[in-house]
Amino acid sequence: MKKSFSNAILEAERCVSCGLCLPNCPTYRKTLSEADSPRGRLNLMRGAMKGEIPINKRFIEHIDLCLDCRSCEKVCPNHVQYDAVLRAMRAPIEEAKGRSLLKKASLGLVSRPGWVEKMGRLYLESGLRLPGKYSNLDAMMQRGLPAFPKKSVYEAKGEKNGEVGLFLGCIARLTDTHALNAAIHVLNSLGYTVHVPQDQTCCGALHVRYGEDAVPLMEKNRQAFSEIDTIVSTSSACTAELSREFQGRVQDISGFLENAEGWERVEISPFEGKIAVHDPCSLRNVLKKEAMPYRILEKIPGAIVEALPANGQCCGSAGSYFLTEPEMANALLDDKMEVIGKSEAKIIATSNVGCAMSLRGRGARVAHPVVIIARQMGYQCSI
Numbered sequence: 001m002k003k004s005f006s007n008a009i010l011e012a013e014r015c016v017s018c019g020l021c022l023p024n025c026p027t028y029r030k031t032l033s034e035a036d037s038p039r040g041r042l043n044l045m046r047g048a049m050k051g052e053i054p055i056n057k058r059f060i061e062h063i064d065l066c067l068d069c070r071s072c073e074k075v076c077p078n079h080v081q082y083d084a085v086l087r088a089m090r091a092p093i094e095e096a097k098g099r100s101l102l103k104k105a106s107l108g109l110v111s112r113p114g115w116v117e118k119m120g121r122l123y124l125e126s127g128l129r130l131p132g133k134y135s136n137l138d139a140m141m142q143r144g145l146p147a148f149p150k151k152s153v154y155e156a157k158g159e160k161n162g163e164v165g166l167f168l169g170c171i172a173r174l175t176d177t178h179a180l181n182a183a184i185h186v187l188n189s190l191g192y193t194v195h196v197p198q199d200q201t202c203c204g205a206l207h208v209r210y211g212e213d214a215v216p217l218m219e220k221n222r223q224a225f226s227e228i229d230t231i232v233s234t235s236s237a238c239t240a241e242l243s244r245e246f247q248g249r250v251q252d253i254s255g256f257l258e259n260a261e262g263w264e265r266v267e268i269s270p271f272e273g274k275i276a277v278h279d280p281c282s283l284r285n286v287l288k289k290e291a292m293p294y295r296i297l298e299k300i301p302g303a304i305v306e307a308l309p310a311n312g313q314c315c316g317s318a319g320s321y322f323l324t325e326p327e328m329a330n331a332l333l334d335d336k337m338e339v340i341g342k343s344e345a346k347i348i349a350t351s352n353v354g355c356a357m358s359l360r361g362r363g364a365r366v367a368h369p370v371v372i373i374a375r376q377m378g379y380q381c382s383i
């Protein structure tokens with residue numbers, strides 16, 4: 001047994017096999033296989049870490065099918081930290097699989113978000129178009145890239161209430177720039193100056209997913225935001241990852257706005273109809289702040305804000321999961337689209353760029369909550 005596994009083994013051994021997590025696990029609900037359940041995976045991982053189970057193709061299939069949605073943690077009566085065990089298993093699994101050139105190139109690219117943006121622009125100018133499963137990314141890039149926020153400082157309007165730093169992310173700067181601009185619009189209107197450090201980098205979530213060291217990325221972000229007390233992020237998955245390093249300093253935009261000053265000075269025009277909210281797993285199960293977007297949207301006069309039914313179920317996006325496990329991801333997205341179809345909502349609101357990309361790829365009218373409220377405050381953007 002490797003020494004580095006000892007904590008993870010102890011954590012896995014805290015599972016008392018009660019099975020309460022099983023009905024909440026999206027993959028178990030689909031396959032009804034114990035090996036695709038939280039309890040089954042904890043047993044498998046504990047066995048592998050102790051050297052009792054080989055890290056072979058079958059083992060990897062069951063672990064890779066996990067969305068890391070952490071629904072199991074939310075309901076576990078023994079508070080087993082499933083994610084901590086999974087994280088310990090990532091590097092050995094990637095070693096067993098062998099690191100492909102494509103994976104290395106992807107991780108290298110997201111570590112340099114400036115390059116991501118430049119390559120995105122070159123790609124759009126080239127007229128080439130991504131095929132099949134990448135077409136969601138393509139459509140979002142065409143919509144998002146032209147609006148990338150370039151300035152380092154966006155000054156508050158009127159009397160100043162404070163200063164914040166804005167986290168840009170790696171993929172969000174290609175595909176969800178309207179959320180970034182809308183956040184700047186709302187924050188400035190409420191009296192907050194927004195700093196956008198240009199030397200910030202990716203949050204490291206993809207590196208962690210592939211068992212790589214994300215510490216250099218966190219260090220770079222720490223330096224980039226060293227002069228800034230409060231960091232806001234428009235992507236809940238990035239907020240969740242950044243919270244590991246910047247706990248107490250980083251907030252999801254909806255959480256920051258809920259407690260922000262200056263609402264009395266802005267006009268919010270009415271919205272007729274229903275806004276259904278899709279809770280990203282990162283906001284619901286990791287940050288435990290799923291109520292925040294509702295409170296922001298409820299500031300819009302006339303808006304009927306409702307939770308999308310079966311909100312506890314992951315949409316299947318889960319970082320790069322929709323690319324690596326397309327069959328399960330599509331099955332979960334089918335379920336989500338079915339409830340969206342029945343919801344009669346004019347817009348689906350979600351706080352995570354990955355969820356938005358998947359839902360939009362299936363034709364749903366989706367926007368970040370901050371984009372929806374910014375539009376009612378005069379921000380020009382089509383949804």
Ligand code: SF4
Pocket residue numbers: 024025026027028036037038041065066067068069070071072073082
């Ligand atoms: S993280 Fe999600 S998919 Fe993975 S075992 Fe837990 S509930 Fe199931």
Ligand code: SF4
Pocket residue numbers: 014015016017018019020021022038039042072075076077078079080
């Ligand atoms: S709910 Fe917790 S203790 Fe019960 S089987 Fe699941 S992980 Fe184990």
